[in-house]
Amino acid sequence: MDLLLRHPEATVVTTAKAAQMMEQFFGTKPAQLMAVKEGDTLATGAHTLVFTMAPMVHWPEVMMTYDSTAKVLFSADAFGTFGALSGNLFADQMDFEHEWLSDARRYYINIVGKYGLQVQNVLKKAATLDIQMICPLHGPVWRENLGWFIGKHDVWSRYEPEDKGVVIIYGSIYGHTEAAALRLGTLLSERGVRGIKAYDASHTHASKLVAECFRASHVVLASSTYNNGLFTPIEGLLADLKAHAWQKRTVALVENGSWAPQGAKLMRAELEQMKDIAIVGEPVSLKSAATPAQEQQLAALADQIVSTLGE
Numbered sequence: 001m002d003l004l005l006r007h008p009e010a011t012v013v014t015t016a017k018a019a020q021m022m023e024q025f026f027g028t029k030p031a032q033l034m035a036v037k038e039g040d041t042l043a044t045g046a047h048t049l050v051f052t053m054a055p056m057v058h059w060p061e062v063m064m065t066y067d068s069t070a071k072v073l074f075s076a077d078a079f080g081t082f083g084a085l086s087g088n089l090f091a092d093q094m095d096f097e098h099e100w101l102s103d104a105r106r107y108y109i110n111i112v113g114k115y116g117l118q119v120q121n122v123l124k125k126a127a128t129l130d131i132q133m134i135c136p137l138h139g140p141v142w143r144e145n146l147g148w149f150i151g152k153h154d155v156w157s158r159y160e161p162e163d164k165g166v167v168i169i170y171g172s173i174y175g176h177t178e179a180a181a182l183r184l185g186t187l188l189s190e191r192g193v194r195g196i197k198a199y200d201a202s203h204t205h206a207s208k209l210v211a212e213c214f215r216a217s218h219v220v221l222a223s224s225t226y227n228n229g230l231f232t233p234i235e236g237l238l239a240d241l242k243a244h245a246w247q248k249r250t251v252a253l254v255e256n257g258s259w260a261p262q263g264a265k266l267m268r269a270e271l272e273q274m275k276d277i278a279i280v281g282e283p284v285s286l287k288s289a290a291t292p293a294q295e296q297q298l299a300a301l302a303d304q305i306v307s308t309l310g311e
């Protein structure tokens, strides 16, 4: 809108839906508007732009623009990441895999994760184009290794695990559920599982937890009982996972309650509303703290997790 205030003579090329959104947000439409739709082209001189719609990636009015002369895809919200650039403009100028991928995943999952089908449609369209460069709205520009990053989006949008591995997430009021969850992590490590990640749901941003649940094939959820319900960070996480259509994962459960533990039953009820979630082993049920005998139950759960990891 700043640009239009400075250049009221400019023509805005956009979708009819985007024009409507502009009016909703700013109370006014651009004076000169060219509404385009799927497949429309615009020759600007040397460049020819082709417009392709990408509804719900991540809003309904989204469209991408392909410059068929320079072979550049202006991909809107697709192929973006959280985070501000610090000088470097291109993904190949940074250690993207180690320093940015987790934020790219967190961005994709939390912003677009619910719309895997729509993303698959966009990927199919993109596969028909000769793309030399991707310019997303958020994050660095891609001019190398495009296939690797597109491949990540393919895995994420098919809801397939990215890594075979275990993420442990616990909601613990006083620390005993935490201790049991971390003990399970040690038992898994002793059985050869590598790259285990454990998160305290009370102290980790929900977007990170959701992204981690999408990354890993196996998730351990451990929750204290809280007023006959789940401890709220775990309750919130499950609601978030459901909203993002999380599916195709293996989950193990640990519950804790000092008089009437409810966690396993309640977590299972939430997980049953999701698609293709397999619950592995017997949930471990603690009463306040793990007893020495429950070490065996945790070990048995670790064995069962390991047996499904190999599949």
Ligand SMILES: Cc1cc2nc3c(=O)[nH]c(=O)nc-3n(C[C@H](O)[C@H](O)[C@H](O)COP(=O)(O)O)c2cc1C
Binding pocket: 171, 172, 173, 174, 175, 176, 177, 178, 223, 224, 225, 226, 227, 228, 229, 256, 257, 258, 259, 260, 261, 262, 288, 289
């Ligand atoms: C506010 C509050 C509500 C609780 N509600 C229940 C409950 O409804 N049922 C139950 O068995 N335990 C309840 N508890 C006890 C905790 O679930 C239990 O002490 C806890 O699971 C111990 O594990 P932690 O050390 O990981 O927090 C409650 C505790 C608090 C602080």
